[in-house]
Amino acid sequence: MTETYRRILLASRPEGLVTEGNLEVDDSATVPEPADGEALVRVRYLSIDPTIRTWMNDAPGYLPPIGLGDVVRSGGIGEVVASRSPAYPVGSQVFGLTGWQEYVLAQGGAMTVLPEGVEPGAVLGVYGTTGMTAYFGLFDVGGITAGEAVLVSGAAGATGSVVGQLARIADASRVVGIAGSAEKCAWLVDELGFDEAINYRTEDVAARVRTSLPGGADVFFDNVGGPILDVGLANLAMHARVVLCGAISQYNEDRPTGPRNYTNLIFKRARMEGFLILDYMDRFPEAQLQMAGWVTEGRIKHREHVVDGLEHAGEALNLLFSGGNTGKVVVAL
Amino acid sequence: MTETYRRILLASRPEGLVTEGNLEVDDSATVPEPADGEALVRVRYLSIDPTIRTWMNDAPGYLPPIGLGDVVRSGGIGEVVASRSPAYPVGSQVFGLTGWQEYVLAQGGAMTVLPEGVEPGAVLGVYGTTGMTAYFGLFDVGGITAGEAVLVSGAAGATGSVVGQLARIADASRVVGIAGSAEKCAWLVDELGFDEAINYRTEDVAARVRTSLPGGADVFFDNVGGPILDVGLANLAMHARVVLCGAISQYNEDRPTGPRNYTNLIFKRARMEGFLILDYMDRFPEAQLQMAGWVTEGRIKHREHVVDGLEHAGEALNLLFSGGNTGKVVVAL
Numbered sequence: 002m003t004e005t006y007r008r009i010l011l012a013s014r015p016e017g018l019v020t021e022g023n024l025e026v027d028d029s030a031t032v033p034e035p036a037d038g039e040a041l042v043r044v045r046y047l048s049i050d051p052t053i054r055t056w057m058n059d060a061p062g063y064l065p066p067i068g069l070g071d072v073v074r075s076g077g078i079g080e081v082v083a084s085r086s087p088a089y090p091v092g093s094q095v096f097g098l099t100g101w102q103e104y105v106l107a108q109g110g111a112m113t114v115l116p117e118g119v120e121p122g123a124v125l126g127v128y129g130t131t132g133m134t135a136y137f138g139l140f141d142v143g144g145i146t147a148g149e150a151v152l153v154s155g156a157a158g159a160t161g162s163v164v165g166q167l168a169r170i171a172d173a174s175r176v177v178g179i180a181g182s183a184e185k186c187a188w189l190v191d192e193l194g195f196d197e198a199i200n201y202r203t204e205d206v207a208a209r210v211r212t213s214l215p216g217g218a219d220v221f222f223d224n225v226g227g228p229i230l231d232v233g234l235a236n237l238a239m240h241a242r243v244v245l246c247g248a249i250s251q252y253n254e255d256r257p258t259g260p261r262n263y264t265n266l267i268f269k270r271a272r273m274e275g276f277l278i279l280d281y282m283d284r285f286p287e288a289q290l291q292m293a294g295w296v297t298e299g300r301i302k303h304r305e306h307v308v309d310g311l312e313h314a315g316e317a318l319n320l321l322f323s324g325g326n327t328g329k330v331v332v333a334l
Numbered sequence: 335m336t337e338t339y340r341r342i343l344l345a346s347r348p349e350g351l352v353t354e355g356n357l358e359v360d361d362s363a364t365v366p367e368p369a370d371g372e373a374l375v376r377v378r379y380l381s382i383d384p385t386i387r388t389w390m391n392d393a394p395g396y397l398p399p400i401g402l403g404d405v406v407r408s409g410g411i412g413e414v415v416a417s418r419s420p421a422y423p424v425g426s427q428v429f430g431l432t433g434w435q436e437y438v439l440a441q442g443g444a445m446t447v448l449p450e451g452v453e454p455g456a457v458l459g460v461y462g463t464t465g466m467t468a469y470f471g472l473f474d475v476g477g478i479t480a481g482e483a484v485l486v487s488g489a490a491g492a493t494g495s496v497v498g499q500l501a502r503i504a505d506a507s508r509v510v511g512i513a514g515s516a517e518k519c520a521w522l523v524d525e526l527g528f529d530e531a532i533n534y535r536t537e538d539v540a541a542r543v544r545t546s547l548p549g550g551a552d553v554f555f556d557n558v559g560g561p562i563l564d565v566g567l568a569n570l571a572m573h574a575r576v577v578l579c580g581a582i583s584q585y586n587e588d589r590p591t592g593p594r595n596y597t598n599l600i601f602k603r604a605r606m607e608g609f610l611i612l613d614y615m616d617r618f619p620e621a622q623l624q625m626a627g628w629v630t631e632g633r634i635k636h637r638e639h640v641v642d643g644l645e646h647a648g649e650a651l652n653l654l655f656s657g658g659n660t661g662k663v664v665v666a667l
Contacts, residue, residue, distance in 0.1 A: 063601045226597070248597045259592025264559070264581045267608030268396045274607075275600030 004032045008102035009314055011067045015057055016255070018322060019315045023057070024073070026312055032104050040081045040089035040107040044099045048076035048125040049308075049317045049330035050159075054252045063277050073101040073314070076130065078121045081107070089114065096124055101314045103334060122305035126159050126329035127296060128289045130278050132303075134246060135163035135222075136288045137281045139171070142274050143220040143244045147172035150214050152233055154178075155224030155249060157185035158321070159329035162193060164222045166301050169194045173220075177213045179206060179229060181324035188327060193302060201229060210236045217241065217269070226251045227258055234262035234273075243273035249322060304328030337365045342434035342647055344400045348390055349588070351655060352648040356390070357406070359645055365437050373414045373422035373440040377432045381409035381458040382641075382650045382663035383492075387585045396610050406434040406647070409463065411454045414440070422447065429457055434647045436667060455638035459492050459662035460629060461622045463611050465636075467579060468496035468555075469621045470614045472504070475607050476553040476577045480505035483547050485566055487511075488557030488582060490518035491654070492662035495526060497555045499634050502527045506553075510546045512539060512562060514657035521660060526635060540565045550574065550602070559584040560591055567595035567606075576606035582655060637661030 005028055012025040035041045056067045056074050067074050077099030081089045089095060089107050097112030099105045115124060126132055138160075139145055151168040155161040156178025168176045178189045178198045186198035199209040210232050217238035223230050226248030233243065243266075251257040266273055281288075295301040306326040308317040311334050320326045338361055345358040368374045389400045389407050400407050410432030414422045422428060422440050430445030432438045448457060459465055471493075472478055484501040488494040489511025501509045511522045511531045519531035532542045543565050550571035556563050559581030566576065576599075584590040599606055614621075628634040639659040641650040644667050653659045 231592070245596070245600050247600070251597065257594050257597065259564070259594040259596055261590050261592040263592055263596070263606070264578070264584065264590065264608075266606065267578050267580070267610065270609050270613060272605055272607040273596070273599065274605040275597075276603050277600065280603060 006030055006032050006103040007311055008072050008100070009311060010070055011057060011073055013069065014059055015054075018319045019054070019057070021315070024315045030102075033106055035083055035085045035106055038086050038109050040084035040086050040091075040095075042079035042089075042095055042099065042105050042107050042112070043082045044077050044079040044103055044105060044334055045094075046078045046121045046125060046334070047099065047101060047311075047314060047317075047332040048078075048129055048131075049314070049321065049332060050076065050130065051247055051249050051252060051321050053318055054322070063279065074098060075101050075314075076125065077105075078115070078124060079105065094119075094121070096129075101311060101332075103311065122307070122329065122331055123296065123303060125331055126305060127163060127292055127301060127303045129329075131159035131329055132163050132292055133281060133285055133288055134278045135160045135167055136292065137278065137284070138222060138244045138246050138276060139164050139167050139220065141281070142276045143222060143242050145171050145173065145220050148174050149219035150175040150177075150216060150238065152177050152179070152210065152214060152218035152221045152236070153224075154222070154229045154233065155247070156180045156189055156195065156198065157182075157327050158224060158249075160246060161222070161224050162189070162328060163301065163303070165189065165195045166193050166295075168220070170295060170300055175214060177210070177218075179210075179225075185327050188304075207232045207235065220244065222246060223248075225249050226260075230260045231262045234260055234265050237265060237269040237271045239269055239271075241269055241271040243271065245273055245275040252322070306330045308332050310334070339363055339365050339436040340644055341405050341436070342644060343403055344390060344406055346402065347392055348387075351652045352387070352390070354648070357648045363435075366439055368416055368418045368439060371419050371442050373417035373419050373424075373428075375412035375422075375428055375432065375438050375440050375445070376415045377410050377412040377436055377438060377667055378427075379411045379454045379458060379667070380432065380434060380644075380647060380650075380665040381411075381462055381464075382647070382654065382665060383409065383463065384580055384582050384585060384654050386651055387655070396612065407431060408434050408647075409458065411448070411457060412438065427452075427454070429462075434644060434665075436644065455640070455662065455664055456629065456636060458664055459638060460496060460625055460634060460636045462662075464492035464662055465496050465625055466614060466618055466621055467611045468493045468500055469625065470611065470617070471555060471577045471579050471609060472497050472500050472553065474614070475609045476555060476575050478504050478506065478553050481507045482552035483508040483510075483549060483571065485510050485512070485543065485547060485551035485554045485569070486557075487555070487562045487566065488580070489513045489522055489528065489531065490515075490660050491557060491582075493579060494555070494557050495522070495661060496634065496636070498522065498528045499526050499628075501553075503628060503633055508547060510543070510551075512543075512558075518660050521637075534562060540568065543569045553577065555579060556581075558582050559593075563593045564595045567593050567598050570598060570602040570604045572602055572604075574602055574604040576604065578606055578608040585655070639663045641665050643667070 560583035
């Protein structure tokens with residue numbers, strides 16, 4: 002007897018936020034049998050990342066667009082339920098590109114077996130691409146050194162919240178975050194050790210950044226783009242580094258806005274640099290080990306925003322753009 | 335008997351191009367007597383640079399704005415006609431911030447005495463800030479290495495024309511320039527050794543850049559900003575460096591346009607970096623010596639666009655923005 006399983010397919014390309022019509026819930030696929038060297042994985046958690054939204058566009062990027070009718074591409078964690086590969090023992094937890102679906106086949110080397118006892122939320126967050134993005138973005142691309150001032154946008158998100166805490170660990174002179182609610186700002190200051198947090202929905206961000214960083218930011222870690230990127234560019238210290246991590250305010254826009262203040266890079270002899278975490282995968286183990294130490298010491302705290310049900314994955318993705326989440330968004334299946 | 339001399343004062347701040355009403359020709363100032371340690375310089379040539387236009391704005395920059403009623407700040411060359419300083423012998427040619435005026439006092443160390451026999455146009459161009467900007471921008475900020483492809487905007491200008499030739503000397507795989515007339519493009523390709531030159535007034539720049547640099551630009555040296563910066567950002571090679579030298583298309587704009595394609599810096603793991611040539615002044619001698627060797631060998635060619643008469647300095651400055659010049663703009667007094 003064949004068993005079927007649920008998958009979320011990309012039915013049409015979204016304009017702006019993802020709507021119900023963009024996704025198709027398909028219950029007709031047959032659970033596959035693993036071939037030699039493969040394992041069958043029951044997916045348990047999905048990692049909801051802004052980059053998924055960019056893959057839905059029919060535009061060249063660092064990975065090909067998700068094809069119409071294809072399962073939505075996504076990182077996730079699952080459990081090996083059948084195996085014909087010694088690399089994936091039955092019962093083990095694995096991490097990799099699972100897609101938005103209940104089952105996936107793990108082929109040789111494509112997934113990572115997790116050590117026992119690690120929290121899935123932490124694996125997808127601080128130890129996953131979002132935490133790694135914070136780590137390599139701040140240390141490698143941003144080149145932060147002790148005594149420097151750091152500005153982080155999207156500060157209550159999965160990456161931004163880790164950036165601020167890492168800046169603290171790196172002995173930054175000042176850590177200022179920009180976030181979208183009073184509750185988020187309180188979390189940043191009271192629990193994560195940010196010096197100041199600015200609520201961009203209710204405050205004059207330009208004025209607040211000017212007063213909270215009178216000497217400008219040595220490192221500006223930008224997750225959002227748009228007007229907030231411009232505020233950051235207007236408040237750079239000499240020889241500043243702007244780390245371009247994302248542009249979450251722009252991914253849903255037809256015609257993204259460019260940063261008018263980019264010429265300040267000239268006057269401040271500053272640099273704006275993009276990166277993709279894919280390039281750092283061979284250095285993840287080193288960074289994850291260090292991160293694990295800080296998590297154990299309580300110097301890195303993390304929070305997950307869990308959405309229940311595969312059928313709500315689209316809404317979970319939209320949370321990132323409406324700012325409805327604090328910390329890492331995860332879908333539990 | 336006191337002698338008077340002519341000066342050009344900033345009467346009001348320009349909006350867009352400089353108009354007659356923005357400048358005041360003043361013939362009433364008295365030629366000063368050098369005090370002990372000073373010399374009196376008769377100004378002979380002015381270096382006309384885009385940055386002068388930025389100094390006319392009432393906006394913070396890397397130097398304070400020119401005050402209303404003050405002489406327009408400018409580099410220039412003059413001859414020492416009276417001296418009470420052993421550093422400035424009468425009859426010597428000196429280079430420094432002369433301003434738009436017929437006479438200036440050289441105070442201790444503020445001006446550089448030129449070796450005999452050097453051409454004033456070359457001093458202001460290839461050996462001056464424009465040539466040095468090309469040298470340090472391409473080699474230090476751009477970090478060009480042999481075999482890389484280079485795109486230069488404002489390529490027929492004083493800096494851009496040197497950038498392309500330096501790229502050739504650095505064994506670039508391909509050197510493509512963007513300029514504003516067929517005559518300029520012919521000069522770039524036929525005389526300066528560019529592989530291709532694109533006329534932005536008559537051609538589809540985006541399409542031409544795509545076909546002339548199919549692998550993208552490893553170094554994009556941008557002098558102009560605006561839509562051309564966006565075309566360059568859309569055509570970057572992996573790990574490209576965008577050297578922000580200027581934004582000549584934007585200096586006259588009230589609300590400059592930001593580059594919409596800046597997010598391509600993320601996908602291409604690329605960097606956009608600004609610099610000011612002031613920071614490299616202690617390394618000018620090294621670079622000028624090397625440049626002199628290349629000029630002597632005929633590997634660096636230069637052209638000056640000479641405008642006669644101090645009273646035409648404002649029009650000379652406007653040439654930079656209308657694209658009316660090829661090579662370095664100089665005013666001869």
